[in-house]
Amino acid sequence: MIWEKHAAELADRVAGRGSRWHEPVARTPRHVFVPAWWEPEDGQWALRRPTSDLGWYTAAYGDRSLITRVGPLHADAADHHDRPMGRPTSSATLPSLTVQMLRHARINDGDTLLDVGTGSGYGTALACRRLGDTAVTSVDVDLYLVDAARQRLASIGLAPRLAAVDATGPLPATEGQFDRIMATVSVRSVPSAWLTALRVGGRLVTTIAGTSLILTAERQEDGGAVGRIAWDRAGFMQARTGDDYPPEVIEVLAAAHYAEGDEVTTSPYPVLDVGQAWDVDSMLGVLAPGVEHSYEETGDRRTAVLAHADGSWARATGTGTEPPIVHQAGPRRLWSILDEIRSHWLQHGELPVRGARVRILPDGRTRLSRGGWHKQL
Template sequence: MTWESHAAHLAGQVSHASSRWRGPVASTPRHLFVPRWWDTRDDRWTLCTPTTDEDWFAAAYSDRSLVTSVAGAHADNAEPDDHPVGLPTSSATLPSLVVRMFQYARIDTGHTLLDVGTGSGYGVALAAHRLGDDAVISVDVDPYLVRVACERLAEAGLSPRVEAVDATGPLPQWEGRFDRIVATVGVRPIPAAWLKALRTGGRLVTTIAGTSLVLTADKRADGAAVGRLEWERAGFMPARHGADCPRAASKLLAAAHDWDGEDVHTSPYPVIDVANAWDVDSMLGILAPGIEHAYHDRGTHKTAVMAHPDGSWARATETDGRTVVHQGGPRRLWEILDGIRAYWLQHGELPVRGARVLVSEDGRTRLARGTWRATL
């Protein structure tokens, strides 16, 4: 099979027959943007280098994310025996999610787009196919990603403007330029520069860092933006600044596996893998952002550990249906978690998804649903 047949099949998976995104997906050679990638094998990152076109196409045109950089180590430049340690710092996002983010933006012919988080360049390619090269500007904080994306876009016959820019900082050169801003990185709060770069009536789509919450908002004439947290789950890497990379699990998280707590009590709830309980994790990410998690399931014995940069930590162990919690530091993290679970049981759902959003001109972001309120 040719790459075109693989791309056509992918387009059928991720877009409706009448969608204006079907053509761009079907005509974009995604394999060019992911010649190599990282995958986890035996609990470590391992380089994947396809040896045949068929293997390459099968991976590149699957609806999944392919990690292209780990802790700043780019798969392009790696050796077969390299095993970087850390968290992903760039990827080719699964195509269906890229398309959904663009759909949330309600992009139409004639719109100008700022794409935040160039990454592999695949999303930029879709946007350029849809809107034309001159209507799209894409930015990434990593100069290497920008350079390589430009090369691969050119190979695909595209030439949108791609620049190495920290989009969370000032963007005076683009004030009032864009009809749409779509970010495939998480931010908290919304950068004020994004509102300045949007035209009145323009729309931004992003995710809140540390959560799986998709935020959409439309700019008003007074410079603020109003919208909502969508009924959608999306996981993107947090926006980076310069060459910094997200840390792997902290020393505090590792130490908390063995410490005796200042506070020890029994929880009424079973131990859960918080990081993979997306709604609970998102609510926790709003109330206590920055928590790191670890989880171990040994059948009859489950352990969850949380740690926060302020020195707070918690460890819960469930054995034979009994959950014992150890906590320490300035805050009681497990009590925050149990409060979220109690709210869910009382109200039947958590308030974050579907919440109304008000983004002030300075980027301060307020959330509201019913009587619940939060400020990022």
């Protein structure tokens, strides 16, 4: 089959021939899991549903994420006239990142795996190829995604256990059922139900919401877990508890582009595109969770805006590397928090979040620490 050539080439790129994940990638027809997806086009979301195998395979076997749901609208159920508004709410994760997370889980032969965030079902399929489908359970909050994944997995001969549940609440699992838990959705702190479902000595890997921080930890006898934040990076959508994410801070972010604010100062550092500064963004996500940001350039003039649902906002405008003028308002001074992060980086050469120790209490409260720095999530 033509797809097998594409899948083998993808396996060479994202796993390497000596990897135990090479064969699962090479044997899994990713195109089956993404018959349609969304792509940005002229500031809107446009549907892609290929009419030829060439276009389909080129996208499906490229190492990139494919957005399969925007707001409440699945690409599967859309037509070419639809232009959904809002944020992506599900995707087929780029294969290299899926393999990266599976490697962080340190999966061994005979392990049982809880896959949190079924999504398209492609990552579930890779786990099934590696462990056997009876060893894999996958959950997602979206009933449609679960049903679609079940059908697509069955079409390639796989039948793992699937369930539509809010993964931040109770799970369809017994105590100590799983050797490994891998989440391809992010959480602010680890749900206590994950710890309960994990056997003593079992390992979990997830990401912290609003950051690129990969959290790895092993379950302890006391019901908690200990581990570290990995040195490499990953980013996933935050775990949803309903059909869509809560409304964004659109109004606050929009007003911040022109409002005068309560305080006008000068920053010692040039305007920063926070979204492209992953470590700074992750530190900001830990210290001030829920901050949204935007950035634009007009010639040498650069403007960055931060905003939060509590009404806090900041706008920094500057030319080139000159110190920018900063307008701020609300209960917190967001740009001041950002400047403190940048000062720490200059003084210490790095930020403490990456490589931090992780301590998770049995109730899920998660604490990060490194040197004299610590933060409870």
